[in-house]
Amino acid sequence: MKQSNFTTWFKSGSPWVWMNAGAVAIAVIMTLGLLILIAVRGLSHFWPADIVEAEYTIPGQPAITLLGEVTTREQVPTERLQGAGLPVDPEQNEFMDRELLKVGNRDLYGADFRWIVADWLSNERYPEDVIAIERREWGNFYGYLLSVSHDGEVVAEGEQAIDALQAAVERASGIYDEIHSLETGAIGKINTELERLRLRERGYELDNALTADRQAELEAERAVQNARYAELESELVDLYREFNRDSIMTRAMDGQEKRISLSAIVRVFQPNAMGITDKIGHYFAKLWEFVSDEPREANTEGGVFPAIFGTVLMVLLMSIIVTPFGVLAAVYLREYAKQGFVTRTIRIAVNNLAGVPSIVYGVFGLGFFIYFLGGNIDQLFFREALPSPTLGTGGMLWASLTLALLTVPVVIVATEEGLTRIPRSLREGSLALGATKAETLWKVILPMSSPAMMTGLILAVARAAGEVAPLMLVGVVKLAPTLPLNANYPYLHLDQKFMHLGFHIYDVGFQSPNVEAARPLVYATALLLVGVIASLNFAAVAIRNHLREKYKALEN
Known part of the structure; x- marks a missing residue:
């Protein structure tokens, strides 16, 4: 009887249902686990960690003072430490703890990360007066503030120095923003106009049409631009002079004193003296900097806004290109083409194109x-x-077209499926009421199949936004000086190279000269890329659901 019940249960297909449900559950758990891992390792990077000061004594050597953030703790076999030349005895301890300490000050020590054996640390303390300085070059500086100077004269030292420094940094940041706005705005526009005049003159020369009148006209326009440039250059010189007037004197962990210009400083803070409210404010300020600022320090510091902008703009252009071509191809294959061997061969070819490697x-x-x-x-x-x-090199246009070719099979297949599901009676009813085939297609068939088109677009966006290999050949770069969409005519520069989040992950993770500093940014950028793709898909899903509800009554 039991055997009969088991046989009946097995033949009912329930085991396969449970097995599929279990596989889906495992896949969901693994996906969520991966996202949580990426989020924790990426988002924790922006938290202002406390700075520890301790004595570090390697057996047989004099003690040294270390100062920095503990970024990683792990347990390693003692034999590995012995192989690295450290005086350890594997017979006494099979495993030992080691820590990765971010000591900063790369301009002083050559590297801003250092592995240390945790058992050799002593006298650990967290002094509240230690400062962390984020710099535009050479990474972070950790040490103590001695004095603040203006035009070479000390204006504050001791306990009053930190307040004077914060005010000076805020003033310097405002000047930096003015300089950046001037260089990328007004001066950039003048340089663009001067280059356009040069190209016009060269064009006249190639056509043997550079007359004296045209030469005079060009010179007059060039003189106007040069005069404006001279005014802005004078203003820029004054800003730079003001920008470089202030400096500070600091002391590093080994006692070295170093003077740092405020023009090299992005932010100064005292993590050990910060309360939880101050740390939360600092955390969200760093998050905002990450998504809104430009990268610096070989892409290991700063933000990724140009990469976000380039990714979204490329996907939007790709969508504008791929949707009409994919829909037209699907409409022709389903509504107009004679269903035979040739049409079946074309469908097979389209399906095979979807599996071609992106490279x-x-x-x-x-x-x-x-x-x-x-x-x-x-x-x-x-x-x-x-x-x-101009167009004979990689750029936004060619990258968008390449990804449109990559994703057009997906749009064709999804649109064809949507056209197939539309009842034949709707077509016949429209024709019976006097509509032509073109009117039926435009006013009945295409609106009702629009949810399927959006499904194809969603799949296309999901694939295109994460592609990196083809972009490396057709337009993406490590660092783009300007955005492909700006205030300079013709505003949308389709010939310009751009940054992309996927390539940014590859560059930071595998091409960075500072691997330890880049590792948390790989996780943060990967999480951001997932968020961008999800946002684009959610927007398309919302549009698709709206269209589906709109035409559901007609389908019924």
Whole structure:
């Protein structure tokens, strides 16, 4: 009887249902676990950790003073430490604890991270007057503030120095913002206009049309721009002079004194003296800097806003390109093409294209779009800029087109599925009421299949936003000086190279000269990329659900 019940239960298919449910549950748990791991390791980087000062004594050597943040703790076999040349005895201890200490001050010590054996630390303390200085170069500085100087004269020292320093840093930050705005705004616009005048002059020369009148006109316009540039340059010199007037004298953990200009300082804080409220405020200020500022220090410090902007703009352009082509191809295959061997072959080819490795599309984009198409366009329309390429090099346009080719099979398949699900009676009813086939397609079929189109677009966005390999060949760069969308005519610069979050992760994780400093940013940027993709998909899902509800009554 029991055997019969088991056989019946097995034949009912319930084991396979439970097995599938278990597999889905495991996949969900693993995905959530991965996201939690990325979030914890990435977001914890922005918390202002306390700075420890301690004596470090290697057996047989004099004690030294260490100062820094403990970033990693781990237990390692003693034999590994012995292999690294440390005086340890594996017979006494099989394992020993070691810590990764961020000591900063890379300009003084050559490296800002140091592995230490935890058992050799003594007299650990957390002095409240120790300061952490975030710099534009050479990473963080950890030490003690001695004095603040203005034009070489000491204006504050001792306990009053930190208040004077905070006020001076705030003033210097305001001047830095003015300089950055001037250089990238007004001066950048003048440089763009001067380059445009140079190209116009070169174009006249190539056409043998550079007359005296045109030369005079160009010189007059150039004189206006140069005069404006001279005014801004004078203003810029004054700002730089004011920017470099203040400095501070500091003392590092080994007693070295170092003078630091305030022009090199981003932020100064005392983590050991901060309360929980101050630390939370500092944490969110660092988070905002991460998503709104430009990178610095070989992409291991600062923010990733140019990468966010480039990723979103590329995906939007790709969506604008791929949607009409994918929908038109699907409509032709389903509504107009004769269903036979050729059509079936085309569908098989489309499905196979979805499985082609992305790097192959990158090679195609490099060869066809950049070298062939872009090179010929430069010869026809941008001769005056040659030999410097305009469209004959990687850029936003070619990257978007390459990813559109990469994702168009997904849109075609999803749209075809949506067209197939529309009842035949709707088509016949529309035709019976006197509508033409084109009117039926435009006013009935396409609106009702729009949720399927959005499904295809969602899948396309999810794949395109995370692709890196083809972009490395057709336009993405480590650091782009300006955004591809700015205030300079023609505003949207499709020929310009750009930054991308996926490539930023690759660059920071595998090409960074400072691996330890870059590691937490890899997790933070990966979490941000997941968030950007999820936001784009949620927006598309919301539109799809709205369209589905709108046309549900017609389907019924």
